[in-house]
Amino acid sequence: MSDHAVSTAKTALAQLSSLDASDASSHHEIVRQCQSIVDALQSPLLVAGNLISSITMYPSLVALENLGVFQKLAQGPLTAAQIAQQTGADHDLVVRLMRVAVAWGYIAETGPESYIGTPASNVLAHPSFAAGLRYCHLLCTSTHNLPKFLKETNYANPSGHNDGLFQYSFQTKLGNFEWNTAHPEHERDFDMFMTIPRTSGAPWPTHFNAAKLIFEDGVTIDNTAPLYVDIGGGYGQDLAHVKKDLEASPYTLGKGQLVVEDRPAVIDDVPAEMRDENFTYVKHDFFNAQPVKGARVYSFKTVLHNWADDQAVEILKNTAQSFTPGYSKLWILERVVPETGADKVTAWQDMIMMATLGALERTREQWAQLLAKAGLKIVSLQTMPDHFGLIEAMLE
Numbered sequence: 001m002s003d004h005a006v007s008t009a010k011t012a013l014a015q016l017s018s019l020d021a022s023d024a025s026s027h028h029e030i031v032r033q034c035q036s037i038v039d040a041l042q043s044p045l046l047v048a049g050n051l052i053s054s055i056t057m058y059p060s061l062v063a064l065e066n067l068g069v070f071q072k073l074a075q076g077p078l079t080a081a082q083i084a085q086q087t088g089a090d091h092d093l094v095v096r097l098m099r100v101a102v103a104w105g106y107i108a109e110t111g112p113e114s115y116i117g118t119p120a121s122n123v124l125a126h127p128s129f130a131a132g133l134r135y136c137h138l139l140c141t142s143t144h145n146l147p148k149f150l151k152e153t154n155y156a157n158p159s160g161h162n163d164g165l166f167q168y169s170f171q172t173k174l175g176n177f178e179w180n181t182a183h184p185e186h187e188r189d190f191d192m193f194m195t196i197p198r199t200s201g202a203p204w205p206t207h208f209n210a211a212k213l214i215f216e217d218g219v220t221i222d223n224t225a226p227l228y229v230d231i232g233g234g235y236g237q238d239l240a241h242v243k244k245d246l247e248a249s250p251y252t253l254g255k256g257q258l259v260v261e262d263r264p265a266v267i268d269d270v271p272a273e274m275r276d277e278n279f280t281y282v283k284h285d286f287f288n289a290q291p292v293k294g295a296r297v298y299s300f301k302t303v304l305h306n307w308a309d310d311q312a313v314e315i316l317k318n319t320a321q322s323f324t325p326g327y328s329k330l331w332i333l334e335r336v337v338p339e340t341g342a343d344k345v346t347a348w349q350d351m352i353m354m355a356t357l358g359a360l361e362r363t364r365e366q367w368a369q370l371l372a373k374a375g376l377k378i379v380s381l382q383t384m385p386d387h388f389g390l391i392e393a394m395l396e
Ligand SMILES: C[S@@+](CC[C@H](N)C(=O)[O-])C[C@H]1O[C@@H](n2cnc3c(N)ncnc32)[C@H](O)[C@@H]1O
Pocket: 177, 194, 195, 231, 232, 233, 234, 237, 238, 261, 262, 263, 266, 284, 285, 286, 287, 300, 301, 302, 303, 306
């Protein structure tokens, strides 16, 4: 091991020992430092080699998901023979696929050809995550073509929804969302995938103290008027968190004050167990004027990162038209890309936005510039340790 590797690991260890492990907000940094110690101690050849061996990891896990292996392991330990017998897959094939899952730490071995689930495989077993695994595997068609597409387009930064890598890869003229609508099984997988909490730690309304932000400044709220509109809100997964937070506050929610808006294909498909009789479900295309006027909060969670600037500005302007000046707020719940040290999830999401939608994750400066183009200004910005942020904006 080189002197440089040892000194890098020692520096990271020293930084690690100065962090307070009992403080939840240090968690992210502790994991980051531990990872940098492992990286420093591994041979560069192994680090580089991991890149090549990773190409078989994802497809092998998808094949195991298709066989229902993670769900089966969530019920208890299994041998390769039992998996083969229960799934109809060839025994030796099962052993080879499981070897990959074990090597990457998704499944554990208790002995030769004997396996138990892990906390990570239990997550993979969850129907929403399994849907995400399948949907993202589909998107690999686009990411696979990335080098070829960038070369053919002279390394221009992809931007725009309708003539990009997704259309090139799937031989379609449809944008990704329209393509989903035309393929109901993928639409359902995508919408289910979105119901996974994609932030670490407490749900974001609790972390950002949503109720306090809504009622701050002693503002008077009419509980017969719309309070919170979640635009592109999917099945209402985030509105459910907001509702829980509001119910814990002294405020008494009026009927119809919580609104979830999305495309018809999504609203029509809201699963019965997620439907909330207190929510108002609105089929709305955000390229048209916002139909709900004068709400306190208009929220976009992981929506604007789906759109390049020109389209995002159009969406914002359509929304801001319905604001009551000095009262209505815009909430953007998205990653705020840091100037340095962006984590893997942020970098991954940015490239997926590029490959699927010709869109991007944005830095604080990029968010400020985007909002200014729509006549809005940032009034507060908080982030979680994983860079997930709440940007509050109001009319200039
Ligand atoms: C990345 S998902 C985010 C869903 C949800 N906000 C969340 O964070 O879980 C983007 C959402 O935008 C919706 N969407 C896309 N195009 C839309 C449009 N033109 N009008 C309204 N909603 C749209 C999608 O259907 C999808 O639910």
